[in-house]
Amino acid sequence: MVIVRLMGGLGNQMFQYAAARRVALTNKVPLKLDVSWFARSRDRAYALHALSIQEAFASPDDLRPLTAPSARGLERLVFRLRRRFKIGHRWTWIQERRLSRFDRRLLAATSPVYLDGYWQSERYFGDIADTIRRDFTIAAPADGRSREILDQIVATESVSVHVRRGDYVSDARKSTARSVCTPDYYRRCVTRIAERLAHPHLFLFSDDPPWVSANLRFEHPTTLVSTVPARPEHEDLRLMSACRHHIIANSSFSWWGAWLNPSCDKLVLAPRRWMNDRRVDDRDVVPPSWVRV
Secondary structure, three states: OEEEEOOOOHHHHHHHHHHHHHHHHHHOOOEEEEOHHHHHOOOOOOOHHHEOOOOOEOOHHHHHHHOOOOOOOHHHHHHHHHHHHOOOOOOEEEEOOOOOOOOHHHHHOOOOEEEEOOOOOHHHOHHHHHHHHHHOOEOOOOOHHHHHHHHHHHHOEEEEEEEOOOHHHHOHHHHHHHOOOOHHHHHHHHHHHHHHOOOEEEEEEEOOHHHHHHHOOOOOOEEEOOOOOOOOHHHHHHHHHHOOEEEOOOOHHHHHHHHOOOOOOOOEEEOOOOOOOOOOOOOOOOOOOOEEO
16 A cells, blocks of 8 residues: 655645655555645645545554654654664655655655655656546536636647745745745746747736736736636646646646646746755756756
8 A cells, every 4th residue: 555645735735646646556556645634734725636536545544553652752752763664564654855856765665655745756757647647637627717718728829827926925934935936037938938939828827816917017918817716726727737838936736737738849937946945956846848947
């Protein structure tokens, strides 16, 4: 069995599922989802239910051998030592060592294994890309408004532009680490796109549509897709992935919007730095065929 700990927003959950799906397929064992993290989260919820994944949840019985005693003390220490050195403990626990760096231990993992991390790299599942794209198909048909926008996307030289703000702006700690996508970044990306496309049509997606309307103006046809109140995340994901080309933020959500487009001819522009902290090695986050700007 493979159990993966899910946490964060939809984009992060997709990375975690995709990496674990590959491990489960390699081992020919079931994959189960540990959603216990969301019971302690105030602003995040399990979000993969809208996708066509193989959805099976880890039960309390499944998790019991993996759960350390809650009280600190000798019993908890002994549990962790047994888990680390596999003394009378058959499960392997793989915890991500460094955010944004590929960890080759995952590709060699054998069942039973518990995966605890973000696993933000195509290298974990690139060899089963078709399977992951099928699993991440939106299960329900598009609603009426989405259908209208999809028709526009198909009929134009469509470019998704994702602007991630939210806690990247409101949370001082995250703002310092992640505020890399300035208006100038988007202007530079659009200029690059216009050098390649004769008639680009920009489809703007954001968790802050008023800010986008006030701060991003372009000389090309533009459709602000996101609305207030916000559309369901999976609807924006469906529309972003239907675009022909992509300008992404340093966001796992817009990463997936671009990656789910299977076209070999797509142009994907991504931030040169995924995080401001240069001590973070982010070379494995952005696929080599994408262009850093």
